Amino acid sequence: MQYTIFGQNSRQGSYILLINLDRAIKVAFGKFRKSEPLELQPSHYLYVGSALGSAKGRFPLASRLLRHASRSDSKPPHAIRSALLELFMSWGYRAPASRGDKKLHWHIDFLLDREEAELAHVFIFPGAERIEARLAATLAAMPETTPVADRLGAQDAAAGTHLFRIDKLEPLLPCLEKAMPDLIRQG
Secondary structure: OOEEEOOOOOOOEEEEEEEEEOOOEEEOOOOHHHHOOEEEOOEEEEEEEEEOOOOOOOOHHHHHHHHHOOOOOOOOOOOOHHHHHHHHHHOOOOOOOOOOOOOOOOHHHHHHOOOOEEEEEEEEEEOOOOOHHHHHHHHHHOOOEEEOOOOOOOOOOOOOOOEEEEOOOOOHHHHHHHHHHHHOOOO
16 A cells, blocks of 8 residues: 555645655755755654645545656656545546646655655645644654754745654554544644
8 A cells, every 4th residue: 555544535635745755865845944965874764744635626635646746857756646536536536637846845856756765655735724833843753753954845844844754654544543633734
């Protein structure tokens, strides 16, 4: 399975991307830290994001995740893209006639565009509630995670980061399942 869903299908939501990096690379994350490259070691990385737009007829969650699973300049997409497209089409998403060329915009785009990085799994939290900060705090509290750089991927947040290196994957799913009542408030 290339994705895990926490909740019912929704046009909006938050997510955690699991990215595998197979060798050390230097990445300049757009204009973050004046475009100075950060060195990333071979490992697993987690990125927290959300897609909460509410325009009528739009499907921001599907659009954002399919965008993350694509690369620029006609580079091959991440292998997970077809599974995500199939999932979202089963939720009523209609893919646009053409994707066009992806422009690098968000910090995470600069990592996901690299051939050394592979989007391996997506944890999907459907719903309109803004839980990005709580997801990032949950990941930050895990002893297996290390923030890559303060404010990376979190320019619109008051504090913290949205990109983490994770040393052991095994505790991740149980940690997220345990945190669910606090992450998503009912009613």
